Amino acid sequence: MTIQFNDETFRDDYTFRNSAEAIRRFPFPFDRDSYMYSVNMEPHKGGREGSPFEKRFDVDEHYVAEMRDRAITLTEDPLRCQSLPHMELAGWDLLDLIMQSKAEDYPDLFSLQRDGNQWHWINRPLGIDQRFTFLDATTLPCGPMEYITRQAQGDFAVLDQREGNLWMDAGMVTSQADWSLDFDIGMNFFEWHAPVPRAAEMGVFQRALKFLLNVQQGSPARRLNWTMTVNPRLDTSPENYHKWGPEKRTITPENVGKKQFLRVELQTFWRLPRSNALAFPIRCYLISLEDLVTVPKWGRRLHRVLRDLPEDLAAYKGFAVNRPMIVDYLARFDDGAETSPGIFAD
Amino acid sequence: MTARQLRVAAVEPLTPLVTRFRFECPEGGSLPLFSGGAHVVVEMPDDGVLRRNAYSLISDPMDGSGYDIAVRREDAGRGGSRFMHTRVAVGDLLRIGAPVNLFALDLTARKHVLIAGGIGITPFVSQLKQLQRLQLPFELHYAARSRAEAAGLRLLPDLPQVHLHLSGEGKRIDPAVILQGQPLGTHVYTCGPQALIDRVAEVAAQKGWPRAALHAEAFLAPPTGAPFTVTLARSGLKIEVSPHQSLLEAIEAAGVDAPWLCRGGACGQCETEVIACHGRIDHHDHWLSDSDHAANTKIMPCVSRFQGAELILDR
Numbered sequence A: 001m002t003i004q005f006n007d008e009t010f011r012d013d014y015t016f017r018n019s020a021e022a023i024r025r026f027p028f029p030f031d032r033d034s035y036m037y038s039v040n041m042e043p044h045k046g047g048r049e050g051s052p053f054e055k056r057f058d059v060d061e062h063y064v065a066e067m068r069d070r071a072i073t074l075t076e077d078p079l080r081c082q083s084l085p086h087m088e089l090a091g092w093d094l095l096d097l098i099m100q101s102k103a104e105d106y107p108d109l110f111s112l113q114r115d116g117n118q119w120h121w122i123n124r125p126l127g128i129d130q131r132f133t134f135l136d137a138t139t140l141p142c143g144p145m146e147y148i149t150r151q152a153q154g155d156f157a158v159l160d161q162r163e164g165n166l167w168m169d170a171g172m173v174t175s176q177a178d179w180s181l182d183f184d185i186g187m188n189f190f191e192w193h194a195p196v197p198r199a200a201e202m203g204v205f206q207r208a209l210k211f212l213l214n215v216q217q218g219s220p221a222r223r224l225n226w227t228m229t230v231n232p233r234l235d236t237s238p239e240n241y242h243k244w245g246p247e248k249r250t251i252t253p254e255n256v257g258k259k260q261f262l263r264v265e266l267q268t269f270w271r272l273p274r275s276n277a278l279a280f281p282i283r284c285y286l287i288s289l290e291d292l293v294t295v296p297k298w299g300r301r302l303h304r305v306l307r308d309l310p311e312d313l314a315a316y317k318g319f320a321v322n323r324p325m326i327v328d329y330l331a332r333f334d335d336g337a338e339t340s341p342g343i344f345a346d
Numbered sequence B: 001m002t003a004r005q006l007r008v009a010a011v012e013p014l015t016p017l018v019t020r021f022r023f024e025c026p027e028g029g030s031l032p033l034f035s036g037g038a039h040v041v042v043e044m045p046d047d048g049v050l051r052r053n054a055y056s057l058i059s060d061p062m063d064g065s066g067y068d069i070a071v072r073r074e075d076a077g078r079g080g081s082r083f084m085h086t087r088v089a090v091g092d093l094l095r096i097g098a099p100v101n102l103f104a105l106d107l108t109a110r111k112h113v114l115i116a117g118g119i120g121i122t123p124f125v126s127q128l129k130q131l132q133r134l135q136l137p138f139e140l141h142y143a144a145r146s147r148a149e150a151a152g153l154r155l156l157p158d159l160p161q162v163h164l165h166l167s168g169e170g171k172r173i174d175p176a177v178i179l180q181g182q183p184l185g186t187h188v189y190t191c192g193p194q195a196l197i198d199r200v201a202e203v204a205a206q207k208g209w210p211r212a213a214l215h216a217e218a219f220l221a222p223p224t225g226a227p228f229t230v231t232l233a234r235s236g237l238k239i240e241v242s243p244h245q246s247l248l249e250a251i252e253a254a255g256v257d258a259p260w261l262c263r264g265g266a267c268g269q270c271e272t273e274v275i276a277c278h279g280r281i282d283h284h285d286h287w288l289s290d291s292d293h294a295a296n297t298k299i300m301p302c303v304s305r306f307q308g309a310e311l312i313l314d315r
């Protein structure tokens, strides 16, 4: 399969678009007509052909444009990429994992040749041809984690494991759903999750941490998370709230279908071999309501989920102000028919 | 648990009691790399009983051509080490799990002090290789009774940072001396008999070391004991645990899926709710708190046993 990469933007004029194929393969996150916060982990060992779960690191039509958007964000704010000194080995682990996975899963797009520690990496979509010495950072234009995550869609948190906890000690975060690497760097699992409502009482975090500490080499895990974003904007960071926050107020009953996006995160969890760190890629997928309702099952279901969501969760996910307009819009696509189980389109 | 079948490529006695085993891919090819202090679980089909024992990897973490372990023969144990010593030969195929690290180096440390007692040297062999490669400051102290019994002598590099303490030659290891004058930010790792681990913890506490700077791996093999009966409520089964079997092994033998990771009472993954307990649980784990132990509402089936009339678990 060859991918036609979109020429599109995630800011200013927002020319981002989903092709019919991208809509069809969208990772719709709700497997039933209601939503409850849960850990909902499953093994990340492939999935339905053509779906974003099939490959270890999904590459889609937005790849080139997303990497361009990341570069813009990093130029404006280099602190979106940080790695504490003890995390360099984990950075190499991540580079190794992504390069090997991409070269094996997309041989037409990427290639990796290894001769001992002499590596040769070719990234055709981005026009990169790099020879370097593995484990020698001076042979790359930047640190290993930054190097590879400038070439991989999604945000990346790299978590050190010690004291029976996980620590956010490195990351590349330019498309986050309103959290800040600069704020969270060096924090442990409980500290960086502190603001989630309700879940803490449910003991969800204790269980989630126990699960993550148990993630083993060769057995990655995944889960989906979601929120709502106005405009197809990747960089919805607290640092830039002044830029995107006011856009929430631009939603009208006329434009809600075009401007309101469901934002889905495909989170995966990987044990890294040499460092014992945990890589936590957070891949973001965006779809406008207008595109989403072209799949009748999704239109019906999203209507029911958002209509019945507790107010505090809507507020936490940042769309409480626009909820009535969103629900009114989606109601037009919900004829009350039953929906089939599972997340995939019928 | 992702286990793969590996071929025994070498069996080499290091001392009268300790033997090194090397495993390689039967088809050639390379195995997943690992970090210093990692272990693998070896599956041993021992006359109808499937044992799974964890052994520290002693090969180079950056070398995927094979995995080496060192096994000390414990004649009083459940039989896992005896199986390795008497039944395993070059060319045999055994199932080995992916490397897991529950005794990793804390790379935020300024300096690493490693203290080993006896066969507790094994996790440090790979840690040492990682420390050398990362060029981090360290020292290693290895306590053994005599040169003849010190399997580690064959595994350790000849470096000024490696110190040998042979009690048979009157040089008993003294943690107080070792921790004396270490720079701020030093982490200490202990592996060996419980008494050694406790002594290091005691000295560190006296000196006011932060708890996060202390790491220990007790070599905890599931103890043997009198047979007992357990009811697994969710599965609707009543099972017998034999003297040389752990409760976890008995649960697995009954075909019930139960979580585990270390199989040595340390990681917490096998924690199981106790629904009813008429009798006494012999808690052998390092995971549950003292109050949990007293309450008898939880059990770690990888190491703990039971005596009494009835034990019902939520499994």
Ligand code: FES
Binding pocket: B259, B260, B261, B262, B263, B264, B265, B266, B267, B268, B269, B270, B271, B285, B287, B300, B301, B302, B303
């Ligand atoms: S398996 Fe680790 S405590 Fe039981």
